[in-house]
Amino acid sequence: MYRTHTCGELNLSNKGQEVTLAGWVQRIRNLGGMTFIDLRDRYGITQLVFNMEKNAKLCDEARSLGREYVIQVKGIVAERENKNPKIPTGEIEILVDELKIINPSTLPPFTIEDETDGGEEIRMKYRYLDLRRNPLKNNLLLRHRMAQEVRKYLDEQQFVEIETPVLMKSTPEGARDFVVPSRMNPGQFYALPQSPQTLKQILMVAGYDRYFQIVKCFRDEDLRADRQPEFTQIDCEMSFVDRDDVLNLFEGLIKHLFKTIKGIEFAEPFLRMSYTDAMHFYGSDKPDIRFEMKITEITKLAKGKGFGIFDQAEYIGCINASGCAEYSRKDIDALTDFVKRPQVGASGLVYVKYQTDGTLKSSVDKFYSNDELKVWIETANAKPGDLLLILSGQKEKTLKALGTLRLEMADRLNLRKHDVFAPLWVIDFPLLEWDEEMQRFFATHHPFTAPVDEDISYFNSDPTKIRAKAYDMVINGVEVGGGSVRIHQKELQAKMFETLGFTKEEAEYQFGFLMNAFQYGAPPHAGIAFGFDRLVSLFAGLDSIRDVIAFPKNNAGRDLMLDSPSYLTEAQLKELRIKTIPDEEK
Ligand code: ASP
Secondary structure (H helix, E strand, C coil): CCCCCCCCCCCHHHCCCEEEEEEEEEEEEEECCEEEEEEEECCEEEEEEEECCCCHHHHHHHHCCCCCCEEEEEEEEEECCCCCCCCCCCCEEEEEEEEEEEECCCCCCCCCCCCCCCCHHHHHHCHHHHCCCHHHHHHHHHHHHHHHHHHHHHHHCCCEECCCCCCECCCCCCCECCEEECCCCCCCEEECCCCCHHHHHHHHHCCCCEEEEEEEEECECCCCCCCCCEEEEEEEEEECCCHHHHHHHHHHHHHHHHHHHHCCCCCCCCEEEEHHHHHHHHCCCCCCCCCCCCCEECHHHHCCCCCHHHHCCCEEEEEEECCCCCCCHHHHHHHHHHHHCCCCCCCCCEEEEECCCCCEEECCCCCCCHHHHHHHHHHCCCCCCCEEEEEEECHHHHHHHHHHHHHHHHHHCCCCCCCCCCEEEEECCECEEEECCCCEEEECCCCCECECHHHHHHHCCCHHHCEECEEEEEECCEEEEEEEEECCCHHHHHHHHHHCCCCHHHHHHHHHHHHHHHCCCCCCEEEEEEEHHHHHHHHHCCCCCHHHCCCCCCCCCCECCCCECCCCCHHHHHHHCCCCCCHHHC
16 A cells, blocks of 8 residues: 555544655655654655654655655654644654655656746746646646536536537638648548537537537637637537527526635626626726726817827727826826837827815816816816826727727736636627738628628618627626527528629538538527637736646747647658648748
């Protein structure tokens, strides 16, 4: 038997017992005639004691161990003199009689501590060492718990977990595909699923009624902190439902997770906000509603008074940074630099300070009277001590810039707390987006999303006006899930493909299997997919999804531990009948 107990379970009730433990050497401390070792496993840490007077040989052996050695010890559980109330085993220690080195360890390149000295690169290369650290371990345990609760809830709601293939065909989620060559079908490629979208719809045609899968999806996109080339979705689909059935059921799932995992109960239904309102008041389709600071439009009030920049603007809007009237020249300059960054894209920043003595101070005093500025202040509901930050320009762009500035101000004012959760649904997205560069429409969600019934007539007049029966769940400014009611009529689907610029042949080549399936009795259906990694990182209070994934890739899409992707041998390429183009010929 390797062990009688784990390193996390012994306490005073075990006093006097002989036990055997196995684990990793976390720390060794030599104090006079005593040597203390912290022995670690997944469950915790137990203190081992070696006494020079009692057994010099054993104590010497203990002193020769190194960090991360795997050892086994036998000894007696004793009460500690210096108790450590911070850990469950902190009242006891093991007086060791026998020690066995199971496996020595090379000195790890960084410390295996909660706060480590290792940089991100080296920790990714030695991921197995990083994963020994508590913060990562706790994230993976949280992820496991959440997956179990998802399964439990959906199982109770009659969902069936069905696996779909990884070697698939291109799916329309709008990113590039990862592709896999087929040796048996030379010149042909599988695509890894960007999501199991088409297959889950086919499962509805097949009559499974309620499907789910915790599934890997693959998208070849540029990477960010909350994006990985492969990520996990809680993918779901249901038949004979309309939008509200889906919203209610999956609001239930999220509430269940909050309750069981975090002990937080949401008694009220989640807010449902239209896409238009989200853009208008928050400058984002994923509004962070942990705090107010809504955008106020002042176009009519500020235009036409001789201030050229505003006079030429399609839209003028502001946010009210509460309590920031004291901002110095330097602060304002920093904010101006911020809004001018290419990612924000504003050309400048105008401010009005409503000073605590009731007077106004602004960067546009020359163009506006005190009374005029007062009206802006009132419209934006500002109080003495507040600061209005104003941007102008093309409407959509300016709203987005205001949305970004709003988040920046919230960060400065510490309004985005990790332990406050503000979920909502964003609904009524536009069905289509016009792409100026490509001169064609794209589906905002995906091509199978149903239009709102009363908007269908716009297909022939102004397709940009069509709203979609699509919805996103947003928590704290993060889109954690999204889905839609699907088109289940062959004709409407054909109309959609046509509007998206597919020829009949193209649609047939790419989605013929789905259109065929729809001929054989497709039920009305709808679904949703949650980004599981994002959901876990949100619950863990993290900004990045990397640390809730056991083996993530870096920003260049590389797995530093596996050193992947890597080159194939000539023989492999030949067998696949693939020729690669050397860099210089590209
Ligand atoms: N397949 C969609 C996605 O990955 C989700 C859905 O519509 O169910 O975003």
